[in-house]
Amino acid sequence: MDLWLRPGLAARDRSLVTVSALVATGQVEQVNFHLNKAMDNGLSETEAGEVITQIAFYSGWPKAFSALPVFKEIFANRKN
Numbered sequence: 281m282d283l284w285l286r287p288g289l290a291a292r293d294r295s296l297v298t299v300s301a302l303v304a305t306g307q308v309e310q311v312n313f314h315l316n317k318a319m320d321n322g323l324s325e326t327e328a329g330e331v332i333t334q335i336a337f338y339s340g341w342p343k344a345f346s347a348l349p350v351f352k353e354i355f356a357n358r359k360n
Contacts, residue, residue, distance in 0.1 A: 292322040299323075300331055303347040304339035311350045316358075325355050 284294060295318030302310045315328060328351060336344035 290321075292318070295321045296323055296327070296331065299328070300335060303331065303335050303343055306343050306346065308347050308350055311347055312354065315351065315354050319354070319358060325358075328355075 284291065289297070295314065298314050299311060299318050302308070302314060315323075319325070319328065332344050332348060332351060335347075
């Protein structure tokens with residue numbers, strides 16, 4: 281997609297924004313693909329965990345808690 285090729289943001293940063301937006305809007309079913317892509321683009325597990333914390337305070341704990349199992353599953357799968 282041309283959006284991902286624009287020079288204004290690195291792919292890692294675009295992925296970070298995308299994952300954040302998906303969690304903040306409650307689109308948890310889309311997080312699996314995009315969080316894996318974000319980590320492929322250089323986002324660390326620690327940084328991804330900070331995303332959840334930040335979103336919890338600004339978009340609500342329920343949305344963060346809904347995404348948490350998806351994040352944990354991805355972290356576990358990537359370690360194997």
